[in-house]
Amino acid sequence: MQNNFPYIEPTIRTIAGTLLTLSGLIIYFFSEHTGIALALLFFVSLNLAQSGFTRFCLMEKILKKFGFRSELEEIRDLNLAMAISEAEALSNIETLNMLNEVVIGITPQLNLSHVSKPIESLLGNAHLVDTFIGKPIAEIVFPADRVLVHDALSKILFDATGTWTLRFRLARGGIDEFWVEGKFFRREENGRATEIRGILRDITEPYLQEQRIVHMALHDALTGLPNRALLEDRMLQAVLDAEREGTKTAVIFVDLDNFKQVNDIYGHKAGDQLLVEVTKALKANLRQCDTVARWGGDEFIILLSRVNGLEDVRKMAGSLANAVGAHLLKNHPDYHVTLSLGGSIYPDDAKTPENLLIQADKALFFAKSQGRNNAKLFGEISKSELGYKDVDFTSDFSAAIRNELIQVYYQPIVDAHTHLPIGMEALARWHDEKYGWVSPTTFIPLAETLGSIEKLGHQVLEQALRQFAQCDTSMASGMFISINISNRQLVSNTFVADLIECVNRHAVNPKKIKLEITESVAVLGIDRAHELLSRLASAGFTLSLDDFGTGYSSLSYLHALPVDEIKIDASFVRRIQTDAGRVMVEAITHLGHALNMNVVAEGVESKECADILSGMGIDMLQGNYFRQASPKDECMSYIAACSKNAEAARAA
Ligand code: C2E
Ligand code: MG
Ligand code: MG
Numbered sequence: 196m197q198n199n200f201p202y203i204e205p206t207i208r209t210i211a212g213t214l215l216t217l218s219g220l221i222i223y224f225f226s227e228h229t230g231i232a233l234a235l236l237f238f239v240s241l242n243l244a245q246s247g248f249t250r251f252c253l254m255e256k257i258l259k260k261f262g263f264r265s266e267l268e269e270i271r272d273l274n275l276a277m278a279i280s281e282a283e284a285l286s287n288i289e290t291l292n293m294l295n296e297v298v299i300g301i302t303p304q305l306n307l308s309h310v311s312k313p314i315e316s317l318l319g320n321a322h323l324v325d326t327f328i329g330k331p332i333a334e335i336v337f338p339a340d341r342v343l344v345h346d347a348l349s350k351i352l353f354d355a356t357g358t359w360t361l362r363f364r365l366a367r368g369g370i371d372e373f374w375v376e377g378k379f380f381r382r383e384e385n386g387r388a389t390e391i392r393g394i395l396r397d398i399t400e401p402y403l404q405e406q407r408i409v410h411m412a413l414h415d416a417l418t419g420l421p422n423r424a425l426l427e428d429r430m431l432q433a434v435l436d437a438e439r440e441g442t443k444t445a446v447i448f449v450d451l452d453n454f455k456q457v458n459d460i461y462g463h464k465a466g467d468q469l470l471v472e473v474t475k476a477l478k479a480n481l482r483q484c485d486t487v488a489r490w491g492g493d494e495f496i497i498l499l500s501r502v503n504g505l506e507d508v509r510k511m512a513g514s515l516a517n518a519v520g521a522h523l524l525k526n527h528p529d530y531h532v533t534l535s536l537g538g539s540i541y542p543d544d545a546k547t548p549e550n551l552l553i554q555a556d557k558a559l560f561f562a563k564s565q566g567r568n569n570a571k572l573f574g575e576i577s578k579s580e581l582g583y584k585d586v587d588f589t590s591d592f593s594a595a596i597r598n599e600l601i602q603v604y605y606q607p608i609v610d611a612h613t614h615l616p617i618g619m620e621a622l623a624r625w626h627d628e629k630y631g632w633v634s635p636t637t638f639i640p641l642a643e644t645l646g647s648i649e650k651l652g653h654q655v656l657e658q659a660l661r662q663f664a665q666c667d668t669s670m671a672s673g674m675f676i677s678i679n680i681s682n683r684q685l686v687s688n689t690f691v692a693d694l695i696e697c698v699n700r701h702a703v704n705p706k707k708i709k710l711e712i713t714e715s716v717a718v719l720g721i722d723r724a725h726e727l728l729s730r731l732a733s734a735g736f737t738l739s740l741d742d743f744g745t746g747y748s749s750l751s752y753l754h755a756l757p758v759d760e761i762k763i764d765a766s767f768v769r770r771i772q773t774d775a776g777r778v779m780v781e782a783i784t785h786l787g788h789a790l791n792m793n794v795v796a797e798g799v800e801s802k803e804c805a806d807i808l809s810g811m812g813i814d815m816l817q818g819n820y821f822r823q824a825s826p827k828d829e830c831m832s833y834i835a836a837c838s839k840n841a842e843a844a845r846a847a
Contacts, residue, residue, distance in 0.1 A: 215235065216236055218235075219233070219235040219236035220236065222235075223236065296311075296313065296394050296395065296396050297310065297311050297313045297314045297317055297394065297395040297396075298310075298311040298392070298393070298394055299311070299314075299332075299392075299393045299394075299395060300390050300391070300392055300393075301332055301348060301379075301390065301391040301392075301393065302390065303352055303388055303389070303390070305331060305332050305333070305345065305348055305349075306329055306330060306331055306332065307327045307328055307329065307330055307331075307332055307334075307335075308328065308329075308390060309328070310324050310327045310328065311324070312324055314327065314335070314395075317365060317367070317375070317395070317397060318335065318365060318366075318367050319367055319368060332344065332345075332348065333345065334366070335365055335366055336363060336364070336365065336366055337363065337364035337365060337366045337367075337371065337373070338366065339364070340363040340364050343361075343363055344361065344363050344377075347359065347361050347379075348379070348391060351379050351380075351381050351391055352381065352388045352391065353388075357380065358378050358379065358380045359378070359379045359380070360376060360377070360378050360379075361376070361377045361379065362374060362375070362376050362377075362398070362402065363375065363377065365395075372399060372403060373397075373399055374397075374398050374399045374402040374403070375395045375396060375397055375398060375399075376395070376396045376398045376402075377393050377394070377395045377396075378393060378394050378396075379391050379392065379393040380392055380393075412424065413425040415488075415489040417467055417470060417471065417489075418470055418471055418474040418489050419474075420474055420487055420488050420489045420495070421486060421487075421488040421489075422488065422489060423488070423490060423491070425488065426486065426488035426490075426496055426498065427548060429486050429488075429498060430446065430498055430548035430551070430552075431548050433486075433498055433500050433541075433548075434541050434546075434547070434548055434551075436500065437500070437501075437541055437542070438542075440501075442500075442501045442502075443501070443502050443503065443504060443540055443541060443542065443543070444498065444499065444500050444501070444502065444540070444541045445498075445499040445502045445508040445511075445538055445539065445540045445541070446496060446497070446498055446499075446538060446539055446540075446541075446548075446551045446552060446555045447496065447497040447499065447508070447512055447515075447536055447537070447538040447555060448490070448494060448495075448496055448536065448537045448538070448552075448555045448556055448558070448559040449477070449494065449495040449496070449497060449515075449534055449535075449536050450493060450494050450495075450534070450535045450536075450537075450559055450563065451469075451470075451473065451493040451494075451532050451533075451534060451535075452532060452533045452534065452535055452563075452567035452568060452646070453530065453531050453532050453533070453567070453646075454466065454469070454492075454493035454532060455493075455646065455649065455687070456530075456531070456687075457469055457530050457532060459687050459688035459689050460688050461530075469523075469527065469530065469532065470489075470493065472522070472523075472526065473495070473519060473523070474487070474489070474495075476518065476519040476522045476523075477495060477497070477515065477519060479518075480514070480515050480518040480519065481497065481499075481515070482499075484500050484501065485497060485498060485499050485500060486498040496552075496555075497515070499511060502540065504540070504543070505540065505543070505572055505574045505575070508538055508540055508572060509570075509572060509575075512536050512538055512570045512572070513570060515534075515536070516534045516536055516568075516570055519534055520533055520534055520568070533567050533568035534568065534570075535559060535562045535563045535567055535568065535569055535570070536559065536562060536569075536570035536571070537555050537556065537557070537558030537559025537560065537561065537562050537570070537571055537572075537573070538555050538558055538570070538571075538572045538573065539551045539552075539554035539555040539558060539572070539573040539574075540572070540573070540574060543574055544573045544574055553590075554573040555573065556590055557573060557576070557587065557589070557590045558571045558572055558573040558575075558576055559571070560589040560590045560593055560645065561576050561589060563644065563645055563646070564589055564641070564644050564645065587629075588630065589641065589645070591627060591629065591630075592625070592627075592633075592638055592641060592642075592645075593645060593647060595625055595627065596642065596647050596650055596651050596654070599654055600625065600626075601623050601624065601625050601651055601654050601655065602623075602624045602625070602626070602658070602826070603621050603622065603623060603624065603655055603658045603659050603662065603827075604621075604622050604624045604824035604825055604826055604830075605619040605620065605621060605622070605662075605676075605824060605825065605826075605827055605830035606619060606620045606622060606817060606822065606823060606824040606825075606830070607619050607817070607821055607822045607830060607833060607834060607837075608620060608675075608677065608795065608815050608816070608817045609815065609816050609817070609821050610814075610815060611796075611805075611808060611809045611813045611814055611815055611816050612809060613841070614805070614816070614821070615837055615838065615841055616674070616821075616833070616834045616837055616838075617673065617674060617675070617815065618674050618675035618676060618677060618709070618815075619674065619675075619676055619677070619830055619834075620676075620677040620678075620679075620711070620817065620824075621655060621658075621659035621676060621677065621678050621679070622635065622679070622824045623635050623638075623639065623651065623655050623679075624824075625638055639651075639681070642681075643681060643683055646683075648681045648683045648684060649681075649683060649684050649687055649690075652680065652681055652684040653693065655678065655679075656678060656693075656694065656697055657697060659676060659678055660676075660697055660698060660700075660701040660703055660708075661701055662827045663676045663701070663703060663707075664701040664702060664703050665827075666827070666831055674707070674834070675707045675708065675709050675737065676703075676707060676708055676709065677709040677710075677711050677739060678708065678709070678710055678711065679711045679713075679741065680710050680711060680712055681713075682712075682713065682715060682716055685712065685716065685727050686727070691730050691731065691734065694731075694734075694736075695734055704735075705734055705735035705736045706735055706736075706737065708736050708737065709736070709737040709738070709739045709759075709760070710731060710736050710737070710738055710739065711739045711740075711741040711762065712728065712738060712739070712740060712741060712758070713740075713741050713742055714740055714741070714742055714743055714744075716728070716740075716756075721752045721755055721756075724752075724756060725755060725756060725757070728756055728757050728758065729757050732757040732759075737759045737760065738756075738757060738758045738759050738760070739758065739759065739760040739761070739762055739795070740753075740756070740758045740760065740761045740762065741762045742762065742764045743761040743762055743763050743764055743783060744763060744764045744766070744767055744779070744783060753786070753790060754790055758792060759792060759793060760787075760792055760793040760794070760795060761783065761787045761792055761793075761794055761795070762795040762796075762797055762817075763780055763783050763784075763794065763795065763796045763797065763813075764797070764798075765797050765798025765818075766798075767779050767780050767783070768780065768796050768797065768798040768799060768804065768808070768818070769798060769800075771804055771807050771808065772803070772804070772807070777807070780796070780808070780811065780813075781811055784811055784812060784813055788812070793814040793815065794813050794814050794815075795813070795814065795815040795816070795817060796808045796813050796815070796816055796817070796818075797816075797817040797818060798817075798818050799816045799817060799818025799819075799820045799821065800818055800819050800820050801820055802820065804818075804820065805818075805820055805821075
């Protein structure tokens with residue numbers, strides 16, 4: 196058992212003995228009890244002398260009696276501790292050899308001076324530790340990483356403090372992705388490096404996993420192209436390079452025209468495949484130094500570095516569009532997919548990546564608004580007579596759709612005899628800080644040109660049905676809601692399914708929903724129009740032919756279409772007080788009734804007009820005379836007030 200009492204060093208014991216001797220002398224000279232003092236003096240002196248010349252020490256024996264550690268014990272424990280640490284050191288080497296980490300020593304000439312055994316399993320069993328000793332470190336490093344390792348070790352040799360961590364690949368036959376993490380530190384004598392010590396750890400699996408995660412975070416999963424995050428980084432780099440070198444760089448937005456149709460008609464798989472093909476075609480027609488990234492959906496962005504200016508970019512964009520267009524035409528002639536491009540140039544059009552993108556986006560929208568399969572550069576548009584405003588307007592409107600800023604207002608539709616509301620028409624509204632209230636007659640055709648009408652239509656449908664379902668059921672129970680449907684929505688393969696899904700989700704009876712189709716549905720051809728409208732009719736919806744009498748004369752096919760109602764266009768209603776106007780409205784009304792259809796007159800602005808129309812036997816009226824379009828709550832208050840007044844009148 197080990198003694199836990201302290202060990203008293205001989206020096207201290209000698210000092211203690213001397214002090215005792217002195218006290219003995221003092222007692223001897225100043226006390227009467229000299230006998231005890233002399234005995235004490237004799238004992239200590241003797242003991243001290245004995246302690247000095249022999250190994251035996253009586254005082255130590257006495258101290259030991261009281262439990263203190265003896266000198267022999269102390270010496271034995273010290274020896275034991277030394278033996279243990281030596282054994283541990285030896286076993287550490289064994290342990291190191293058992294670990295997966297490789298311990299290496301590197302000479303200032305960058306040769307291996309020591310390599311622990313696990314290097315054999317790290318590099319494959321054919322290698323033996325001893326064969327590496329004296330060889331350059333480069334021999335165990337993957338060729339492509341040798342310069343990196345050499346440079347890093349040289350740096351460590353000359354100006355390193357602390358531990359350096361370096362990731363590189365080992366040269367393991369046939370495997371080019373064998374990653375290790377090396378931790379290195381420098382050993383030195385008299386300020387000069389004598390050796391670099393290092394530990395190598397196999398990190399292949401976690402490293403590749405990490406790389407995969409980084410790649411996923413920066414690339415688009417479908418096409419493998421850089422995504423927005425990586426593109427923004429590359430753009431910043433390109434702008435900085437151009438600034439430093441005094442060169443120009445260009446950004447081109449590429450958008451696929453009719454891509455939505457491919458998705459709708461041929462399915463999402465075909466759409467995905469097309470995106471992959473376009474990616475390949477774009478890459479094949481770009482220079483090595485250019486970047487193509489996927490911005491989202493069917494939009495790509497191309498970053499052209501070191502361009503000469505507008506003409507150069509125009510040529511590159513043109514040949515890119517031609518080459519990819521030709522590829523698509525050859526491989527998918529039935530898709531009718533073309534490319535629209537919009538570009539901007541640093542530093543001519545903008546000085547920051549963000550603004551370059553904004554200008555390129557404007558150029559793209561401008562290109563699209565001029566017709567598909569078009570390319571425009573921002574620099575060209577600014578010189579055109581249309582100026583900035585239209586481009587801004589277009590892109591602001593697109594942003595409004597993207598950000599779902601389109602609202603829905605409601606205009607009541609009244610019974611022509613009672614003048615009581617029986618339904619309401621949902622009308623899209625866009626308010627912008629810059630432009631104020633923008634008329635749908637402006638933005639609906641724009642949305643059609645830009646290909647965003649389906650998105651807009653969906654937002655209106657969603658909002659209208661949600662709000663209609665929220666309306667007081669007793670108030671809305673007998674009411675219907677009219678929703679305008681653009682032809683482009685109508686031809687979309689998913690339209691009917693989306694519509695039914697939306698109606699079911701909001702638990703609205705399709706019988707209460709009137710779909711207002713414009714007369715121009717005739718351009719689709721009678722068979723196609725019939726087919727599309729029949730699908731809606733058999734799903735239970737009421738169909739109304741809006742703006743009747745304008746545009747395409749539909750008299751010839753009116754009887755062949757499954758429509759329940761015609762809405763006489765406001766342009767006729769406005770002329771009701773003229774003979775010609777009256778004759779036209781009467782003729783349309785008779786025609787509608789003859790075909791078993793309801794007739795609605797819109798644009799009723801006065802009592803006189805309302806009375807004339809009612810007198811003609813028209814079924815429903817709509818117009819600012821009754822109420823103009825307003826938000827849901829206002830419209831519902833109007834409807835509630837009307838029915839309250841009617842009840843009061845009945846009671847009176
Ligand atoms: P519309 O479907 O014929 O709608 C009737 C238009 O006449 C509405 O114009 C309405 O506000 C306006 N109006 C009603 N009563 C009067 C009146 O007494 N006097 C005058 N001057 N105008 C009156 P708004 O809201 O400007 O809509 C214009 C057109 O835009 C609509 O004509 C419709 O074709 C289209 N539109 C509106 N919302 C949508 C929508 O959500 N989808 C689609 N595809 N088209 C829409
Ligand atoms: Mg309408
Ligand atoms: Mg109309």
